[in-house]
Amino acid sequence: MKFVSSTRILGSVLALAGTALAAGSASAADLPAKVYRKAPPMVVQAYNWTGFYVGVNAGVGFGRSKTTAAVGAPAVGFPASRLGGLGGLGGGQIGYNWQYGNLLGLGNIVLGVEADIQGAGLKDSRTCEITCIAGTGLAFNQKLDWFGTARGRIGLATGPVLSYVTGGFAYGNVKTTVTDLSNPALATTFGSTRTGWTIGSGVEAALGGNWTGKIEYLYVDLGTQNGAALLPNPYTYTSQVREHIFRAGLNYRIGGAGLYAPEPLANWSGVYLGGNVGGATALNRSTLAAAGLANEKFNIAPDGYIGGAQIGYNWQAANWVYGLETDFQGSSQKDNKACELGCFPGTPQFAAFNQKMQWFGTVRGRVGYAIGSSLFYATGGFAYGNVKTDVAGVFLGTAFNQSISRTRTGYAVGGGIESPFDLFGLFGKNWTSKTEYLYVDLGRSTDAITGTGLTFSTKAQEHIFRTGLNYHFNSPVVARY
Numbered sequence: 001m002k003f004v005s006s007t008r009i010l011g012s013v014l015a016l017a018g019t020a021l022a023a024g025s026a027s028a029a030d031l032p033a034k035v036y037r038k039a040p041p042m043v044v045q046a047y048n049w050t051g052f053y054v055g056v057n058a059g060v061g062f063g064r065s066k067t068t069a070a071v072g073a074p075a076v077g078f079p080a081s082r083l084g085g086l087g088g089l090g091g092g093q094i095g096y097n098w099q100y101g102n103l104l105g106l107g108n109i110v111l112g113v114e115a116d117i118q119g120a121g122l123k124d125s126r127t128c129e130i131t132c133i134a135g136t137g138l139a140f141n142q143k144l145d146w147f148g149t150a151r152g153r154i155g156l157a158t159g160p161v162l163s164y165v166t167g168g169f170a171y172g173n174v175k176t177t178v179t180d181l182s183n184p185a186l187a188t189t190f191g192s193t194r195t196g197w198t199i200g201s202g203v204e205a206a207l208g209g210n211w212t213g214k215i216e217y218l219y220v221d222l223g224t225q226n227g228a229a230l231l232p233n234p235y236t237y238t239s240q241v242r243e244h245i246f247r248a249g250l251n252y253r254i255g256g257a258g259l260y261a262p263e264p265l266a267n268w269s270g271v272y273l274g275g276n277v278g279g280a281t282a283l284n285r286s287t288l289a290a291a292g293l294a295n296e297k298f299n300i301a302p303d304g305y306i307g308g309a310q311i312g313y314n315w316q317a318a319n320w321v322y323g324l325e326t327d328f329q330g331s332s333q334k335d336n337k338a339c340e341l342g343c344f345p346g347t348p349q350f351a352a353f354n355q356k357m358q359w360f361g362t363v364r365g366r367v368g369y370a371i372g373s374s375l376f377y378a379t380g381g382f383a384y385g386n387v388k389t390d391v392a393g394v395f396l397g398t399a400f401n402q403s404i405s406r407t408r409t410g411y412a413v414g415g416g417i418e419s420p421f422d423l424f425g426l427f428g429k430n431w432t433s434k435t436e437y438l439y440v441d442l443g444r445s446t447d448a449i450t451g452t453g454l455t456f457s458t459k460a461q462e463h464i465f466r467t468g469l470n471y472h473f474n475s476p477v478v479a480r481y
Helices: 002-030
Strands: 051-062 067-073 082-083 086-100 108-124 136-158 159-180 188-208 209-228 233-256 270-283 284-290 294-300 305-318 318-337 348-372 372-396 399-421 430-449 454-472
Touching: 002 086, 051 067, 051 108, 051 136, 051 209, 067 136, 082 294, 086 233, 108 159, 136 188, 136 209, 136 233, 159 209, 159 233, 159 399, 188 233, 188 348, 188 399, 209 399, 209 430, 233 454, 270 318, 270 430, 284 348, 294 348, 305 348, 305 454, 318 372, 348 399, 348 430, 348 454, 372 430, 372 454, 399 454
Parallel strands: none
Antiparallel strands: 051 086, 051 233, 067 082, 067 233, 086 108, 108 136, 136 159, 159 188, 188 209, 209 233, 270 305, 270 454, 284 294, 284 454, 305 318, 318 348, 348 372, 372 399, 399 430, 430 454
């Protein structure tokens, strides 16, 4: 009896539960169904360099203009030197790029045209030839006060980083004043707007939005400037006008496809090791003097290629990157064209120079700001190097031939751009490339020319533009394109 009652009670409970569930199901069926949709996939837009841009730039430049002069009839003195107008420059540029994806299987090729106009203060007012004592000799003042170029560009784009070469037409105003020290009031000025050509290279990288920054080297050839004067002493003058330009620029892309999926911030922390190649040229202010007999002021400008290796370490705090780097370079720089004192009839008198920068190295700090996978940095520190000068000639009937070799110390300053390097898919995410400008100053040395009474003094001031590859042992995070 009790069992039956319990069974009935249990059955009643189950029936009520079933009814409740059925009612609940019916009520749920009357409600609208919830629809879950996936978020649309993000469209990743690759960086595209196509379009107009305008910008500004600033930098330094100097001349390496081989210059000769001869005075009198018959001619007295055939010295050769480098007129080296050194100074700052600044201006603006405008251009247009076309980007072609995977052209000929080479990747994202960018073709472009660019025109720029520069104000400049490149001036050499110290050079003095043909003894330059008490009423004898010629003093020079050469200045490039403005120039411009119209160039083509061709480059390889890796996302928001463009490495390129450039070349085309160049023009500029070159003014040279030659003063005959026997009568300075009769100075002669040769001035003209000259034309020629230019060639160079650089790297440009996105800064965010439509802004990009670049670092660039240009070699400018403005032909040969010739002149002559009859009074008070007839002389002829020839100068091959050659300029070296190093500059950084800022561009704004007008209507370009600057909006793209942001790159992940690269991890620059850790050890890296790499190699580099490039070009280097110098403008070494020099003098050759003997009390009361000679006081020549001229430039020796060793020019050539460099190559070497670097190792460094970076620390990173958000976008800021701090580092230490040391490098060692071999160099082919040489200038064997300088010839001073002249060649006087009946008394041969000259001094010929052959100066070389054979090797150098630096130990520098770096501080930079990372934008995506690109690093914009400044650098500076200790520098050292070997400067060798061979001096040979005849002075007051005494022949001499002396080699002067000095390992000298000084400082280096500069800046550059470092970015991922994945050329044609051959390199992995650990590799980066950098393009860098360095100014190296190794100070002045003074040496006596044995047995002549002559004293030779020279500075060592190098301008270096180089490209390198680094392997990072920390596997930096970079974007692929």
